[in-house]
Amino acid sequence: MDFTLSEEQQMLQDTVARLVRGEYSFEKRLEFSETELGFSEDFWKQLGELGLTAVPFPEELGGFGGGGVEIQSVMTELGRGLCLEPYLQSVVLGGGILSQAGNDEQKEKYLAGVASGELKVAVGLQEPQAFYNQNEVASKAEKSGDGYTLSGRKAVVIGGHCADLIIVSARTSGDVNDADGISLFAIDPNAEGVERRTYPTVDGAKGCDVVLNNVQVGADALLGEEGKAADVIEYQTGRAIAALCAEAVGCMEEANELTLEYLKQRKQFGVPIGKFQVLQHRMVDMMSELEQARSMAILAASYADAEQSDERRRTLAAAKNVINRAGQFISEKGIQSHGGIGMTWEYSFAHYAKRLVMIGHQLGDDDFHLERYASLLQAS
Amino acid sequence: MNMNYTAEELAFRDEVRAFLDEKLPADIAAKVKGFRRLTKEDHQRWQKILSEQGWYATHWPEEYGGVKWTPVQKHIWDEESCAYGVPRSIPFGVNMVAPVIIKFGNEEQKQQYLPRILSGEDWWCQGYSEPGAGSDLASLKTRAVRDGDHYIVNGQKTWTTLGQHANMIFCLVRTNTEVKAQEGISFLLIDMNTPGITVRPIITLDGEHEVNEVFFEDVKVPVENLVGEEDKGWTYAKYLLTYERTGLAGIGLSKAALSHLKQLASRRLKNGKPLLEDPTFSQRIAQVEIDLMAASISNLRIIAAVEGGGVPGAESSMLKVKGTEIRQAINDLARRALGPYAIPFVEEEMSYDYEGDFLSDENAAPLSSQYFNNRKLSIFGGSNEIQKNIVSKMILGL
Numbered sequence: 001m002d003f004t005l006s007e008e009q010q011m012l013q014d015t016v017a018r019l020v021r022g023e024y025s026f027e028k029r030l031e032f033s034e035t036e037l038g039f040s041e042d043f044w045k046q047l048g049e050l051g052l053t054a055v056p057f058p059e060e061l062g063g064f065g066g067g068g069v070e071i072q073s074v075m076t077e078l079g080r081g082l083c084l085e086p087y088l089q090s091v092v093l094g095g096g097i098l099s100q101a102g103n104d105e106q107k108e109k110y111l112a113g114v115a116s117g118e119l120k121v122a123v124g125l126q127e128p129q130a131f132y133n134q135n136e137v138a139s140k141a142e143k144s145g146d147g148y149t150l151s152g153r154k155a156v157v158i159g160g161h162c163a164d165l166i167i168v169s170a171r172t173s174g175d176v177n178d179a180d181g182i183s184l185f186a187i188d189p190n191a192e193g194v195e196r197r198t199y200p201t202v203d204g205a206k207g208c209d210v211v212l213n214n215v216q217v218g219a220d221a222l223l224g225e226e227g228k229a230a231d232v233i234e235y236q237t238g239r240a241i242a243a244l245c246a247e248a249v250g251c252m253e254e255a256n257e258l259t260l261e262y263l264k265q266r267k268q269f270g271v272p273i274g275k276f277q278v279l280q281h282r283m284v285d286m287m288s289e290l291e292q293a294r295s296m297a298i299l300a301a302s303y304a305d306a307e308q309s310d311e312r313r314r315t316l317a318a319a320k321n322v323i324n325r326a327g328q329f330i331s332e333k334g335i336q337s338h339g340g341i342g343m344t345w346e347y348s349f350a351h352y353a354k355r356l357v358m359i360g361h362q363l364g365d366d367d368f369h370l371e372r373y374a375s376l377l378q379a380s
Numbered sequence: 381m382n383m384n385y386t387a388e389e390l391a392f393r394d395e396v397r398a399f400l401d402e403k404l405p406a407d408i409a410a411k412v413k414g415f416r417r418l419t420k421e422d423h424q425r426w427q428k429i430l431s432e433q434g435w436y437a438t439h440w441p442e443e444y445g446g447v448k449w450t451p452v453q454k455h456i457w458d459e460e461s462c463a464y465g466v467p468r469s470i471p472f473g474v475n476m477v478a479p480v481i482i483k484f485g486n487e488e489q490k491q492q493y494l495p496r497i498l499s500g501e502d503w504w505c506q507g508y509s510e511p512g513a514g515s516d517l518a519s520l521k522t523r524a525v526r527d528g529d530h531y532i533v534n535g536q537k538t539w540t541t542l543g544q545h546a547n548m549i550f551c552l553v554r555t556n557t558e559v560k561a562q563e564g565i566s567f568l569l570i571d572m573n574t575p576g577i578t579v580r581p582i583i584t585l586d587g588e589h590e591v592n593e594v595f596f597e598d599v600k601v602p603v604e605n606l607v608g609e610e611d612k613g614w615t616y617a618k619y620l621l622t623y624e625r626t627g628l629a630g631i632g633l634s635k636a637a638l639s640h641l642k643q644l645a646s647r648r649l650k651n652g653k654p655l656l657e658d659p660t661f662s663q664r665i666a667q668v669e670i671d672l673m674a675a676s677i678s679n680l681r682i683i684a685a686v687e688g689g690g691v692p693g694a695e696s697s698m699l700k701v702k703g704t705e706i707r708q709a710i711n712d713l714a715r716r717a718l719g720p721y722a723i724p725f726v727e728e729e730m731s732y733d734y735e736g737d738f739l740s741d742e743n744a745a746p747l748s749s750q751y752f753n754n755r756k757l758s759i760f761g762g763s764n765e766i767q768k769n770i771v772s773k774m775i776l777g778l
């Protein structure tokens with residue numbers, strides 16, 4: 001067992017850290033957030049130029065076949081900077097689905113763009129009624145001519161507002177809850193019948209609901225085998241969960257540093273408030289929550305690209321459960337320890353808190369993952 | 381021991397319901413129930429109706445236009461008004477400065493300010509906190525220096541809730557720097573339109589404008605605006621804080637929020653069934669409902685113990701801590717109940733006039749906002765840590 005990063009992994013993380021520190025001050029982030037795009041086009045370009053969007057892809061696409069740990073290194077630093085770019089959606093999830101399910105032609109068509117950052121992918125796997133269960137798919141894909149007609153609605157597609165390609169799940173057969181019968185389609189967001197209802201998000205990014213009004217797609221839009229997408233979705237969601245855990249750890253590190261710094265600086269009753277034992281112990285709890293989270297993010301990263309198994313499923317569910325709870329704890333207690341200032345827009349802490357709580361609403365909340373874990377419990 | 385309402389109390393509840401059925405404007409109630417933004421005009425419109433009914437000033441003696449309600453009547457009002465969607469009463473005039481003026485003010489001050497509070501002519505805000513004086517309120521630095529018939533005030537207040545609407549502010553100011561911090565503070569009533577006062581918004585994490593910074597630069601305040609004696613303001617300030625705390629348990633608000641949560645959970649689905657029937661989620665709701673039940677009775681017990689018009693002391697601190705924890709727990713569940721729809725923030729949905737499509741039928745935006753905004757409950761009115769310090773000192777003798 002070895003918990004240290006390799007030299008290459010460390011270099012990768014340092015590169016991202018430097019870039020974020022240089023380009024992503026809190027003030028700039030507020031500006032990026034307020035643009036129509038909701039993030040920095042320029043920063044996204046730089047991620048591409050530095051080969052960071054290519055990390056998980058093979059050499060011929062400019063990458064080096066990075067796995068869970070490499071993604072972790074990138075995502076942790078993006079988390080520290082509260083970066084708004086759709087790395088998770090496009091590179092990790094979109095790229096992952098295309099790599100796993102796409103046929104040679106589709107990979108040829110899309111992956112180079114994803115790896116260079118020129119093609120932004122968004123992924124719509126959840127639906128308004130489904131409460132995080134991605135096998136609950138009511139959207140339909142009906143055979144028509146050579147292709148399919150898609151109808152339905154995909155909920156809260158982060159980055160969907162600006163995506164060049166949207167991957168959605170839709171049902172080609174079976175009942176609304178069946179794992180069997182779910183298919184994946186790569187659709188052009190500008191195709192007729194695709195309606196995007198765009199909104200800002202609580203944590204400063206942008207997303208949309210994608211309404212599919214009888215969208216006609218060709219057979220070449222189908223990703224993978226018809227009706228057999230559930231496994232791909234589950235596997236790639238697992239990779240995305242590991243990445244999201246890493247992002248959350250970056251956020252938590254920064255949040256705790258801010259709080260600790262404040263405890264030392266802020267004086268009341270003639271002493272730094274960090275002299276009050278109730279705040280000291282709480283800060284200790286926040287730190288140990290972060291360590292719990294960090295451990296699970298590391299574990300999740302090590303399973304991200306492993307072969308699917310119940311062990312992998314359990315571990316990723318456990319990781320997301322720990323991360324969500326730690327994130328909420330650190331957010332709420334951090335605001336409380338700051339007093340009024342922790343609630344203000346112009347101070348970065350509140351934005352970390354909002355991101356952390358919203359991570360808890362992405363890819364399953366803590367109850368969802370607890371139940372998932374419980375359903376996979378081993379007798380011994 | 382009798383836990384049931386008496387016939388008179390039941391009759392009072394009927395009277396309250398009849399009044400609210402008839403007089404509470406539907407648009408205002410809809411905003412309150414939908415957690416939308418209320419305008420200044422909304423508050424004023426409702427306050428007028430309440431004043432006309434004679435039910436606005438429930439802490440005041442009758443001679444000044446107050447209404448003498450028993451603790452149980454107050455409790456009934458709290459529960460019913462929250463359930464109907466009555467706007468939270470803006471407490472700074474009627475429940476904060478007024479009791480101080482009544483107890484420590486002179487006759488002219490009573491004549492001048494109390495009727496204007498009742499009629500809604502004056503909108504008060506609270507100028508206690510400063511950038512350097514939060515929990516340690518007594519360290520406040522805003523200076524008032526006597527100059528003939530005036531005080532000249534210089535300094536800064538912060539976190540001033542709804543100061544943007546106010547025409548009057550009551551301030552704690554330092555009039556003596558030679559003595560112990562607590563002994564050099566005075567209680568001043570200041571017209572917000574006096575030259576030298578600047579109000580700047582502070583935007584909170586939910587993007588709302590609810591609090592402000594108030595700057596004072598050579599502001600001339602007539603000496604007759606001093607309440608009570610110079611340098612004795614700390615006594616009055618503390619008297620006011622116990623009043624503030626009593627209201628902060630927010631039992632009625634929690635009950636209304638819980639009922640909203642249950643409606644939400646009965647509509648939102650998980651695995652094809654309402655969340656309310658989901659084993660995990662229903663237990664989360666049940667747990668907070670049980671805690672609220674207990675807190676509600678504690679609240680009644682404590683206010684009943686001071687029957688006779690008094691104000692509870694350190695016990696109100698316990699109620700504040702428990703009550704705010706429960707409200708925050710309910711807000712947490714409401715956000716959770718939205719699932720992924722906690723994430724979109726359609727700011728326009730906060731506005732009652734919004735006519736676009738709601739993203740989800742739950743009008744979700746205000747619920748995440750409310751969760752974040754209500755982190756304030758455990759910070760203001762004396763943070764929950766400070767409340768616990770009070771309890772351990774005053775009740776436990778530690």
Ligand SMILES: Cc1cc2nc3c(=O)[nH]c(=O)nc-3n(C[C@H](O)[C@H](O)[C@H](O)COP(=O)(O)OP(=O)(O)OC[C@H]3O[C@@H](n4cnc5c(N)ncnc54)[C@H](O)[C@@H]3O)c2cc1C
Nearest residue numbers: 274275276277278279280281282283284285768772776778
């Ligand atoms: C089962 C058991 C086995 C033990 N085995 C050994 C052993 O093998 N060798 C040995 O030397 N001792 C042993 N101890 C003793 C143990 O180390 C002491 O009990 C411990 O150090 C606490 O001391 P105390 O019991 O006097 O409690 P106190 O020190 O009186 O503490 C009482 C309470 O006050 C709290 N407290 C004290 N100071 C502070 C502070 N500054 N801030 C906040 N809270 C504070 C404590 O956390 C505790 O909750 C054992 C005790 C137990 C119960």
Ligand SMILES: Cc1cc2nc3c(=O)[nH]c(=O)nc-3n(C[C@H](O)[C@H](O)[C@H](O)COP(=O)(O)OP(=O)(O)OC[C@H]3O[C@@H](n4cnc5c(N)ncnc54)[C@H](O)[C@@H]3O)c2cc1C
Nearest residue numbers: 276336337339340506508509514515539541756760763765
């Ligand atoms: C939304 C909002 C509205 C407000 N409205 C008003 C208003 O209208 N008028 C007004 O005057 N003020 C208002 N306040 C201010 C409020 O009363 C203060 O925020 C509060 O007193 C805490 O002060 P602070 O924010 O400076 O935090 P600090 O006092 O700096 O506290 C920071 C942290 O340290 C803890 N702490 C401090 N001292 C101790 C101690 N001795 N022991 C243990 N822990 C301690 C606190 O509990 C907190 O967790 C408002 C605040 C908010 C957030």
